[in-house]
Amino acid sequence: MLSLAPNELAALPARPGAYLLLDGRGRILYVGRAGALRSRVRSYWSAGLTRPGLRGMVRRVRRIVVAPAASEHEAAFIERILLERLDPPFNRTQGVEVVVAVRLSSAPPGIATAVELDSPGRHFGPFLGWAPTLAAASALARIFP
Template sequence: MSSRPGADLPAAPGVYRFRDAGGRVLYVGRATHLRSRVGSYWGDLRDRRHLRRMVPQIARVEAVACDSAHEAAWLERNLLERSKPRWNRIRGGLEAPFCIRVSASRIEPAHWRPGVAADFGPYLGGTQARLAVSGLERVLPLRYTDERLDGGLRDLARIRGVGPEDRDAMLASIKAVLRREAGALSGVRRELALLRDRASANLAFELAGRIQQEIEAVAWIGAEQKVTLLAAGSDFEVHGYADGMLVKFQMRAGRLDRWEQRACAPAASRRYLDRTPPEWSEFAARNAELARSLN
């Protein structure tokens, strides 16, 4: 191992794995910043006392660089649901999986179950899903476009200048955000930032804090996340290769839940690389380079 564990890791979100001298997996974790998180195990473990006895057993570090912290959270969960190493305390993750359902005049979070029909997601974390919905409704108040509002809601709709004629445009904007379209996402976050700054200028700091949480939640659900999908889809494998190192990821029932890496000759790697869907090529190649640098 490097004299500075974690020094060769990127400053990116991802999942890391520790192995002992016998090749057994000791621990799987996730990070928003791989380099600093992995390096912290050789620092002060005051808040992770149960891991102190594990650290001297670490012989090798492996890692996957993800495209977002949300993607890393899902990958960690999938790997731990498949197999829980000795030093991990729980199988899976702490956050509950949620989806977001959109109707003609309503947007709401709901618990996600594989195979159950839903509109958008899945997302990890009920709090994040609820905050994101709250932020969307703050900017795009779809509920006020219902034609059957009672007196109080009708008055609020009038004050906000919203009516049934706005429904189609709001629905389109909400769905664009939930499809992770960059322009729609940045527009909602920009509007929320203006509302936050206005609240802060009016000394409504509690409201400003709440809106900041909504901004972060919208960013969370809008971040790239492809390792867990709503639809089961077809099963497939993803391979990456770099200078003698072959990395394999396995997608089953819409979830990437297996990650392996091994030495491989260049000629033998071609038949594996040919199986990789084109949209996964960059992810696979990047992580093959990372595996090679850590090997």
């Protein structure tokens, strides 16, 4: 992990990763992820930042901690773990958590989405948002009929 002050943004890596924005007391305000950490984190300090709540949060940031990752998928995984453990005040959920259930033992094997883990099969996820998860599961079902 790398810890920087907001005036040291140029030192951020350009690779994928997760990041935490902390206030002056070390409290975690926000957890995020990016395909390119440097450009994503710098965007919080850009003139184009228009959301009032976000501007208020950014004014409180005194430290940025980044966890570089090997891929965007790994960054998303790190972010999810951090969000579950830390529950930062400026993060908000944007959808329902959905799992993908794969039933290899049925004839024919099946791929389905579910909200509850009691559906049969091996579960993958949870993923955020019903529509994108359903679209991905449908695509998998077409590829692997």
